[in-house]
Amino acid sequence: MNAPRERNASHPPLLRLDRLSVTYPGRRGVAPVAAVADLSVTVSGGQTVAIVGESGSGKSTTLHALLGLLPREAEVRYRALEIGDDTGLSHAVDDPRELRGRAVGLVPQDPARALDPLVRIERNFAELHRHFLRIGDRAESRRRTIETLQAVGVDRPELRLRQYPHELSGGLRQRILIGLALVGRPRLLLADEPTSNLDTTVQRRVLDLFDTLRTERSLGLLLVTHDLAVAAERADHLLVVRHGRVVESGPVPAVLGDPQDPYTRQLLTSLPSRLPPRPQPKPADPPPVVLEARGLSKSYAGGRGRERTDAVQDVGIRLRRGRSIAIVGESGAGKSTLLRLITGLERPDAGTVLLQGAAQPSRARAGTAFTRRVQLVYQNPASSLNPALRVGRVVAEPLEAHRVGTPASRAERARELIRQVGLPEEVADRRPAQLSGGQQQRVAIARALALEPDVVALDEPVSALDQAVQYELLRLLIGLQERLGIAYLLVSHDLGVVRAMADEVLVMRRGRVAEYGPAGEVFDRPASPYTRSLLDAVPPLALPRPSPLGPPPVSSPPASSPSERTALS
Known part of the structure; x- marks a missing residue:
């Protein structure tokens, strides 16, 4: 497996989240729902950490909890939440809402919903410039917007300023969202399924952009995805979550090369390419x-x-x-x-x-x-x-x-x-x-x-x-x-x-x-x-060679393995 090696050895942690739990109150006698339970994650500068799992496993809830974006009825608890600064020191965070835009940037899942269809691209950036950078001058805001669009690989930025979201391709809209997340000059990006609706070549360009930003700016990236192939190719460290809990965690080659938890093995064998190959049709007497x-x-x-x-x-x-x-x-x-x-x-x-x-x-x-x-x-x-x-x-x-x-x-x-x-x-x-x-x-x-x-x-x-x-x-x-x-x-x-x-x-x-x-x-x-x-x-x-193997049944997980990789019950 061609997975990258971990790149956090020389960079201090940008994010340390210890034992996050998110619970929603039950209604009409129903017991409270634990959306996330005791989830911990650390992200360093220049590192990509991926969270993978099925729908409802708590992936997006974790990102939203980090920025205080959950509904008021959600009960959010954690043992520690720390953010690193430019000097390498970590600071405890009392209110996650303070992180929005400045320390942490969010790249939402769906550009079509995240961008107001009635607002030109320039206005989206101008509002953030006023809020985060206190820039009210239109010419200065436009100059910085063009610089940001160039940095995220948007062609003809002067034209894009005047366009509405529906006039842009899916890949361009995704780059616009990344550019908006960078306005406050954060050191950590949270990306929620950033490539789920993109074709393969646009997906690769967006992921290459994340890699470039991570390398050139020492940005940390916390990537949520249901696509295990993307996580395997791009992440350094992997968290596999199920029902709000981390069932396995560690460097990508260790987790995917020798998965310890049955659910991780199920994810690996549930790739579409693991389905049996299509039988080759016989040239004689083809169907009508x-x-x-x-x-x-x-x-x-x-x-x-x-x-x-x-x-x-x-x-x-x-x-x-x-x-x-x-x-x-x-x-x-x-x-x-x-x-x-x-x-x-x-x-x-x-x-x-x-x-x-x-x-x-x-x-x-x-x-x-x-x-x-x-x-x-x-x-x-x-x-x-x-x-x-x-x-x-x-x-x-x-x-x-x-x-x-x-x-x-x-x-x-x-x-x-x-x-x-x-x-x-x-x-x-x-x-x-x-x-x-x-x-x-x-x-x-x-x-x-x-x-x-x-x-x-x-x-x-x-x-x-x-x-x-x-x-x-x-x-x-x-x-x-x-x-x-x-x-x-x-x-x-x-x-x-x-x-x-x-x-x-x-x-x-x-x-x-x-x-x-x-x-x-x-x-x-x-x-x-x-x-x-x-x-x-x-x-x-x-796209490996197709295999007729089906997903194994999910049974009780084995005992935790003592190594740099952890499989958790």
Whole structure:
């Protein structure tokens, strides 16, 4: 494993947090909930410490507790919280809110939510300059903003000042957030899932930026991530947390090279790339083509006098029954646009979509036979499921829309589909908000299967989920395909997910096809330099040789091991 060696030997600690506990009071007779219990962490200058674990394990709660950002009802206790200064001395912190911006900078998880869509980029920086640096002069604030944007690798900073967040790519928005976190000149950065929604090349550029800041400024970085491959490649020290407790801690090579706790071993074996490799299709007697796209093109008018943007140019695919095609590429490559053209959510400027050999109208096809045969599973299940309906009604929505069956038969079909996606039948009586993210996505899959479609389009179906849930959902999708013969059209920025699911891979760049072929050839012998650059940007742990091993059961942890690495019960 190519993990970096620890780099904190010559730097004093910037952060020492000893035995943090966060408890939320129970309601209506329910016992209090311990979100974090006795968590300790130390970060030194020039060092990256990663916290990994599943959703609800207390990772983000720890970061928010460090800055006093938790709700008032949260009871926060710790034995010690100390921050180091420029002289190497540590000082006890009485009020964590005092650390915000000056001693500690926070890089939030979702740039689209963290940046006000109604405020230009310059104003975001100006407000922080006034608050932290007492700079009210507009010219001085602009000068410093440009310097910061240059430092975090934002191109054409003078232009970016005048833009709104929606006019920037995901990678640029993430760099803007890092720049905002640096305004108060902190020595420690807290990064909460900073790359979870980025494609591989943008992810690498953002992580490279963190490495540069850490090296040049001796910054410490406390990184929260559900992506074990990112932690393995970039961190010096690793904390594995589960149910708010640290179950294993130590240098990355020690923890991942010889994990002591069963949960750590489960995380390692739950990587998408650990799924069995896709069987190689036989050249003779291939399955029939269920969906074909020919010469699809789409362009959009440019704003403010700019030229039209070619989102998709002359793209075609042939999807066979029971097979999967994955569409990959950088942000802005045209992946989601192509998916919307194929599924009829947008009208192409040119080209044809054929379903089982019959051409489909080039307009929205809601309520027609096409939507019965082609269904879509969206990226974010929380926003795609009606919160006012119970789950059984949500799953039955397509049946109601197409007037299939009676209310009683639709309800029974919904319960059958809920069981089919691995959920207990009583989930039908709950509301989506009462389910976890993985359960919500299973409900979305059940709804997509209600009309027995030939094709299911999957738009980043697991990107918002933690690693173990990703693994289980991928196994579910593969199992459903084998049993039902469904064809999948998958859009994903995670090449580990693509390798686990795809028979063929379509690589897009700037709206055009850069490479298209069998998944094994694209991954092992890429013909396009662009494809090679995408693969080179993937952390090594995310694309090892696939193994048929499944995750081991989680049992009682072993006794703590006496070494520099600790496995805790």
